[in-house]
Amino acid sequence: MSAQEKIIREKLSDYYSTVFEKELIEEIVEVGFIDKFKAGETLIDIGENMTHIPLILDGAVKIIRQEKEGDELVLYFLEKGDTCAVSFINCINRKKSIFKGVVENDVEAIFVPVEKIDDWLAKYKTWRYFIIDSYHFRLIEMVESIDGLAFMNMNQRLLKYLTDKAKINKDINIEITHQQIAKDLNTSRVVITRLLKQLHNDGKVFSTRNKVKVLDF
DNA sequence: ACATTAAGTGATT
DNA sequence: AATCACTTAATGT
Known part of the structure; x- marks a missing residue:
């Protein structure tokens, strides 16, 4: 063998x-x-x-x-x-x-x-x-x-995307740009930037350049 | 110091 | 939620 x-x-x-x-x-x-x-x-x-x-x-x-x-x-x-x-x-x-x-x-x-x-x-x-x-x-x-x-708005889709990704990577720290997220969800970068800021202010994520930390599980 | 890339924002549809 | 046009911030060389 x-x-x-x-x-x-x-x-x-x-x-x-x-x-x-x-x-x-x-x-x-x-x-x-x-x-x-x-x-x-x-x-x-x-x-x-x-x-x-x-x-x-x-x-x-x-x-x-x-x-x-x-x-x-x-x-x-x-x-x-x-x-x-x-x-x-x-x-x-x-x-x-x-x-x-x-x-x-x-x-x-x-x-x-x-x-x-x-x-x-x-x-x-x-x-x-x-x-x-x-x-x-x-x-x-x-x-x-x-x-x-069909039923979720971009806000929910984004959060699901991020939590899914954190699960897959077994790491709540995700290294990604707004541009890449936008591509994966088939939307524009500006939209992601704004929604991400919302999630950030809601305390659901912590985001900095090239990084998103998922806080809400 | 300068160029490049990422992110933030107001206005408009 | 998308697009445009522009600004500001971070990073690489």
Whole structure:
């Protein structure tokens, strides 16, 4: 057994042993490989073909919907133990990605070739449940995101965005510019500046240049 | 000291 | 809530 295989086996049993049966883990060890990505790297872009599916071990990925150039909106984050079930369906249909995935925190993940996904769905009950479960969870996050757009004002959306981000980073100190926040929420910088000042005065955040500290949880 | 980038603000739609 | 036009503050070289 190679050192790489050993590592995969260990990592898998750390996060997925209770979920997957032994035979499945063996298959993953056989065809999967570990890869790492630095924050800011684009994992997948809209329109690209997916060749591998990530099982995230560490870090976080920001999932973005993008409309042509410039117009974009952050939908949700993927974390440890997550996978993007939406990408599975993309793969099975041999379609191109409908989302963009950018690394939020340095990511370590096991990558599994697309061809296996389908096989395993028929072969392993645990894999089937894993996929359905994951798909369900993504759907809920998506609905939350729609709710945000439909029923929440920018003020609430901003606060949710900041608390979500603090949770993902496990740090209430966020390093970000008003401009970047505006981009993620698909609004203008001026609006963020003003709302952030409101939140600051309300004692919900403490913000300085390039930094926002989330005080209200 | 100067240039660049980030943030704050009033007025208007 | 968005946009414009402009000011002020912080930071890098």
